[in-house]
Amino acid sequence: MKFNLSKSRLSGYLQSVLQVVPSKSALPVLSNILFEALEDKLKISATDLEVSITATFDCAVSKKGSAVLPARYVAEIIRELPESEISFDGTSSRVEMKVPNGSYKIACFPADDFPKLPMVNTKKQINVDAADLVSMIRRTTFACSVDETRPALNGVLWSTKGDMMSMVATDGHRLAKVSVENKKLKGMSEDIIVPPKVLNIIPKFADESNGEIGIIFGENNVIFNLGDVILSSRLIEGPYPNYEQVIPAENDKRMVISKSDLAGAVRRVSILSNTLTHQVKFNIKNNSLTISTTNADVGGEARETLSCDYTGEGVELGYNANYVTDILAKIDGEEVIFELTNAISAGVIYSPSIPKDNFLCLVMPLRLAD
């Protein structure tokens, strides 16, 4: 294997591949990056067995071959080098990196030990608008569960039906659902549960301005074709719980309020809230919302009152402040709408500028002590 390329060119791709290299792993080979010198191209890959990434880009290759190099050392050396041309020369057991002032030699892992990565069959590929996909990801992955006892909720449910594509995430206490129209789905009907790890990598590579992202739905995995970079991930086994039945069809109380005022007040008041429950109390009546909290542990009390548009019957609810601020950070526009029923039912939160069917969030209250 022998090839030349500039530090800046390699560094960009290396950084992207590094995102998948696990920091700790029972399988030592996973802490490495597979380098494959092909005809005029260099291919670098990493995997944690759940998510795999491959970047393929033009490169002056003088001798084809492959090597598995320790990710941490290669990345650190490349990062510290000044901008220059680097020449890689070696066998599958040892590689030398020649730089203007010297050289670095590293022992390699046997290339055969590196896990096989999924093949990409572009015949089955559908294309989606990159901006749409990125916005769906940003609006949902935050609500995924981290509870190992409910594996299905650890992922995002991605459904395609007719011309509609939707993503849903919930941890059992709050939920985010986003839907967009996509004419290129060719009537495809798929329901898959995707780990958030792979989804959260996509926005870093997607060219949102004019790009499209190719997606291949496999039986056990999903592949994202981002041009130079191919990402793949195993899917989480279902079934996903029936989330539709928990979206309230009708809530009789409706509050419209400035999003930034509300987010600021919740953040401030919650500073004194209980560190386990993060409970803040919403008291809504006569066009005003009072957010308050008490915390016996620190002898603290906080209260702020904001004006809002609300004329229904007064209502008092408890919320986990983090759930509220997480959701507000995802809502576009200056105002936000809360649709409520009572202190023990799900509240629906959405933006007046986007139809509820396209993006809504649900949050369950905290039971208030009597």
Place this chain on the structure above:
Amino acid sequence: MGGIDRTKGWPKVILHVDMDAFFAAFEIRNDPHLKGKPVIVGGDTQFRSVVSTCSYEARKFGVKSGMPMAQAKRLCPEAIIISGNLSGYVYTSAKLQMIFGNYSPIVEPFSVDEAFLDITGCHRIFGTVENLVMKMKEDIKKELSLTCSIGISPNKLLAKMASGENKPDGMTIMDKEDFIKMFYHRQVDALWGVGEASKKALNKKGIYTVGDMAARDEKELQRYFGQNGLALSENSRGDDPSEVYSIDTLPLEKSMSHETTLEVDLSEIDKIYSTLLWLSDKVARRLRKDNFCGRTISVKIRSSDFKTITRDKTLKYPTDQCRIIFETAKKLMPKEYGPNIKVRLLGVRVSHLEKNMDNPQLFLINNQELESMSKCSKAMDEIRDKFGESVIKLAGAQI
């Protein structure tokens, strides 16, 4: 032993109560024919097991707690070996805790037959510390027909070490000066918490006696042994800042664990898993009994060549459920154990404990699996509370 006034001026008065040869004394009390004879209590005599405790008569032959039963039998062939009556010990231990509760609100059960009591201020009710201790010993003798040895000191470390000084039926007051006189010339393993392995490591550094260790700079010990070195240095001078915690105020670092030396070294992974399940069930049951849940699950594995490793994982949510503890423990078990390395001992520990509290967060989508798990555990707990621990067990759990 000095006069009782010596506790004057101590910032705290701590007792360590240690029952004398508890299991053996319990058996002798229940069967007076055993009195005066060497009695050993341990695991099932059919299988290899270790000595849990033995009477003072057996100790004269060199039999010690923790010794393999086969060795104990060689040392004392005429010993009467009893496999023990766990529920009886637990019942008696609970009664002991009740007696302790009459003397101080701050009682930290340390094992089934040991406890620390913080009696600072309480002794005034009885006149002197000595009166309190004598009265407590009398109560234990009267109600349980058992004797204990008590250490009286300004901290837990000294109290624990003092209680071992005048066994059986003893009472020892020990402050730092006494400690220096009594322990500085002894081997390092005389210090509480220094075992075989630490002793070897200390000896290598030229530290043979407790006094040698106290003479070394704490930074030097820290360099050799890390955080543990600092604690060792502190303890070797007779200092111990730790508090006595009653069960309600257990600090979060506390843990609950169970371990077992297997009847035969195991190489079959299924049997290893079923033992892990049995241990997980025991730990989970104890967690629920004391209304705790824990975040960190650890497994301890000792191979047939006596190498011991531990592996742990911290969960996102604390648990008191056997299945979650077991599934985590199973994943922590390194693959090479079983098929390539035989297993001699297994242990399961849950740490980072917190009080189980009613979570006010309402559910949008109920965690049905966890709910049914909790219901099932609750039903098992109720059956066990009523009919005993062994009346119901998990399919697949074995020992």
